[in-house]
Amino acid sequence: MIVAGKVAVITGAAGGLGLAMSRRLLAEGARVVLTDISQEALDRALAELDSSGSAVGVVARASDPNDVETVVTKTVTEFGRLDVWVNNAGITRDATMRKMSVEDFDLVIDVHLRGTWLGTRAAANWMRDNGGGSIINVSSISGKVGNAGQTNYSAAKAGIVGLSKAAAKEVGFAGVRVNAIQPGLIRTPMIESMPDHVKTARLAEIPLGRFGEPDEVADVVLFLASDLSRYLTGTVIEISGGRNI
């Protein structure tokens, strides 16, 4: 139970990697606040987690400053503290630059980069006055190498690395750690729907020879959330099976 007693917020947690992270932290003794944009999706996630009161859902848009502050307030009201904040919420609007609309560029930057900044700021503000904490920002290998068709997403995910390092320098004195993770190709519905020849080509680029599992991302989040990583801040951990090293 390596996060027993800790209280964690995970944004965009109603499905995908955020739900896997929630499940992992709950299993290791944390209480978890899941945020997402739809009450129905949160209700489904909470029913699936069956967490007997250790998890609650809060509807909140990651890029809305008032929503983000409300999440801090509700978390502290419900569970009395805030130790871990994972900025995980995300969307994609892929297109080549020639076809990408300005709106889709702005939207992806808004959810990922502004959302991560707002979450980091709100969490750090509470944690620095209350003995510290761990903030985990979900970047992507796309932010390291750049993906054609993802100029918006790659820019946002690279920006998350810069903001995490800058924030780590600002709040380290107060025991607040800020780290980023960069998942590679993780076995989510998006990967499953790739044509076979694309899957084969991608697999050939991965030294470990397979796609990652959501639980393998959740395990790294658990490590960063826990005191096992107490001397890490400003780091970027790639979870890619060695692809693009």
Ligand SMILES: NC(=O)c1ccc[n+]([C@@H]2O[C@H](COP(=O)([O-])OP(=O)(O)OC[C@H]3O[C@@H](n4cnc5c(N)ncnc54)[C@H](O)[C@@H]3O)[C@@H](O)[C@H]2O)c1
């Ligand atoms: N799946 C992968 O292979 C992979 C690889 C690298 C990085 N990532 C990153 O991991 C994170 C989770 O991805 P996923 O694959 O689980 O995606 P997903 O689409 O399954 O989950 C994302 C969640 O974020 C929520 N969301 C969207 N906009 C939001 C907003 N404005 N406010 C709050 N919640 C919002 C969605 O409703 C959804 O539940 C994202 O940041 C993504 O960029 C994923």
